[in-house]
Amino acid sequence: MQETRLDTARIRAARRVIDPVFLDTPLYRCEALEPDLGCEVSIKLETANPVRCFKGRGTELVTSLLADNGSRAAVCASAGNLGQALAWSGRRRGLDITVVASRHATAAKLDRIRALDAKLELVDGDHELARERAAAIAHRDGLRLVEDSLDIETCEGAATIGLELVDAAPSFDAVLIALGGGALATGVGHVVKALAPEAEVICVQPLGAPAMTRSWRERRVVTTDTTDTIADGVAGRRPIPAVLDDLLLVADDAVLVRESSIIAGMRMLHDHAGLIAEPSAALGIAAILEDRDRFADRHVVTILCGSNVDGDAYRRWTA
Amino acid sequence: MQETRLDTARIRAARRVIDPVFLDTPLYRCEALEPDLGCEVSIKLETANPVRCFKGRGTELVTSLLADNGSRAAVCASAGNLGQALAWSGRRRGLDITVVASRHATAAKLDRIRALDAKLELVDGDHELARERAAAIAHRDGLRLVEDSLDIETCEGAATIGLELVDAAPSFDAVLIALGGGALATGVGHVVKALAPEAEVICVQPLGAPAMTRSWRERRVVTTDTTDTIADGVAGRRPIPAVLDDLLLVADDAVLVRESSIIAGMRMLHDHAGLIAEPSAALGIAAILEDRDRFADRHVVTILCGSNVDGDAYRRWTA
Structure with a gap:
């Protein structure tokens, strides 16, 4: 693969610098989600730490x-x-x-x-x-x-999640990654493409905040005037050119999902997995819900990237 | 200390047999809980695995x-x-x-x-x-x-949580453990008393299912005719003598908490920690809520032992 700004050896070394409270997070099959999703689903849980997210x-x-x-x-x-x-x-x-x-x-x-x-x-x-x-x-x-996603440390820090995915058995067919500024997607994507290239790297963004996905599709920076999504963590309008360049090298696809699917995803995670996800963290489940045929019987990993929600809004979404 | 039925070397060896998906679970300070509790609180999270509990x-x-x-x-x-x-x-x-x-x-x-x-x-x-x-x-x-709690494997399996607590820095002043049949309490208690004896081992049971706590206090098996608690996971009426014997050796205290405190604990974990806890898993927080003075400014670890709840009941408790 053509080279991104990221470096796999540096990402491995990063593990020695990062406080262990953020590393080696839970990764497990969540069968209770599978009847509704029609595929094997593993959760990579980034919310059980002092800041309830992967950052x-x-x-x-x-x-x-x-x-x-x-x-x-x-x-x-x-x-x-x-x-x-x-x-x-x-x-x-x-x-x-x-x-x-x-x-x-x-x-x-x-x-x-x-x-x-x-x-x-x-x-x-x-x-x-x-x-x-x-x-x-x-x-x-x-x-x-x-600068999130532009500063290489934000991408390579997130990339340590990718190391944990590829080092774990059994292997997976696709990883679903919330796409916002791009640190998580380029980080995890870099490692997966470097070390487990057969796995599909699929980025997921809300229809209401599609700038990076559109940019990826058109292979040039596309901005939007507004955003309209509950997924506050990924609601950017102006993709960073250098990050887009990396994303073009590591993402196999970028898809857009509806708000109703994000809410359905949060509710499923709550009811069937016992997990509180913020909207951005439910993007992966939303993508499966919107295209069950694509994922049928495959083993899909989704990264639950955060659980920081306002109580009232969350109760409304999952009521 | 006098010897329990458990063996620390065997507990260490158990780690090689247990599927890694259950081991090395998240352990982290949860500062967002602390203003309401008045002490340092660390969470040991046993819910992010395929069965959403430590068992x-x-x-x-x-x-x-x-x-x-x-x-x-x-x-x-x-x-x-x-x-x-x-x-x-x-x-x-x-x-x-x-x-x-x-x-x-x-x-x-x-x-x-x-x-x-x-x-x-x-x-x-x-x-x-x-x-x-x-x-x-x-x-x-x-x-x-x-037989849960009687079979030594159920206790020594749970005891691997204790190893993970004592191996982690920084040290803690007390560990709060849900008390039901006693596998979790004797398991974790054995390891803590063997390897970090200065830490207090405090068992917590609902007032509505107090048989083991009363037995511990009276140093003989006390049974009850009924139970009345939402904490279904710890609602036993007939303590097992051999388990009580072990508990007498490892527990520094056993306390009873009200249903309202259990519900308040679940709500706090939901709102401030982003964690879904079943009632038994909120017993530790309930114990702090009922005796803030006892824990003031100390570092307390509480084990979130399960997240298996019925959706409607959980929504009612945390509404």
Whole structure:
């Protein structure tokens, strides 16, 4: 395969830097989901850790390098999960973390960012405005700007999930990956294509936030003016060119799913697997629900990438 | 310490027999729970596996010995979790498993037992009647009777959780363990008292099913005529003498909690930790809620031992 920006040896080495609380997460067949889905389903669970999402794998790398370089502070834009993870990783290394988020972000995520001692700055706009504001703060204050999916550590941290997938037996036919900025998809995709190339790498995005999927399909950056999805963690509008280049090398497909399928996926995970998934984490199940024939009798792994939800909304979705 | 029936070397060896899907489960600080509880809380999560509870650790041992001895079948009584786990472990070793349960057991547990190809026999009575019926079937058909908590494999399987607790840093001040038949409590308690004796081993039972706790307090078997609790997994009435003897050696305390505290615990785990817990798995949180002063500023580990709930009841409890 043509080379992505990621490096498999560096990803292996990353395991030594990342706090073990984020590594070697549960991976198991979930037969209770299978009658409704018509295929073998394994869950890779990234929610049973201090920040209830996979982002700690990347922020551990970022902050460890920052600390090694004598940096004292960093800033990022976040829909809420990267911010929590950066706050968690930064706090244990004595870094001052600033997180910029949309005022409309999931309240539970914002509360956790504050609780983890980060400075939280809210913008009156969406995640793309938060990205602009974070960049401006970094420039003004001379801080390191942590850019999700662009910064290679965020991709290679996520890629350690891929190592755990390919190292585990038995093998799988396809992996379903939530697609937002692309760190998770390019990270896991890189490792799977490098070490288990026969497995299909399928990215899943909401129909209401399709910028990266459209970009992948057209092989050029396509932006959108708005997003309209409950899957706040993947609701970007402006794909990053370098990330798209990597995604073009590692993704076998990128599919879009309806909001109703995301909600059905969350409900199935709740009722049949006993797992709380945030909307982005249910994208894989949603993709199976929308195309059962494609996956029939195959062994599919889906990564449950986060469980940070607002209680009232979650109860409504799973009622 | 005086010797229990359990053996630490044998528990270490058990790790080689148990399917890795049950081992090395997540263990992490859950700060989001701490403001309401007033202490440091770590979660040991036993729900992210194919049977959504810790019982697979024990049934892997039981069935591996059975298969080694050329046995073809086994029977157990179960409130639902042991039965699922025995069915899962038995199926992969080609054993015919019969599970006897109360007709009033959690429906989701009974459904999963059937789905795992076990023969399910229901009795018109509670778990103690199921135990009698399972013994009668074993006698009639010449089958191995798997007795939870009495059979040393069920205790030593559960005890591998204890190894994972004491091997992990940082150390903890107390571990809160759901107390039912006693396999989990004597198993984890044995290892903690052997390898981290300074940590307090605290067993927690519902006020509505207090037989083992009363027995521990009076240092003799005390039975009750009925049980009245939503914590179906720990609702026994007739403690086993040999298990009580072990519990007397390893438990520092046994406490009883109210149903309202169990429900509050489930709700907190849902809202602040993003975890679905069955009532038995919320006993530890309930114990903290009922005695915040005792745990103030200490580091407490609670074992989330299962997540098998009926959807409607769970929604009601966490609404």
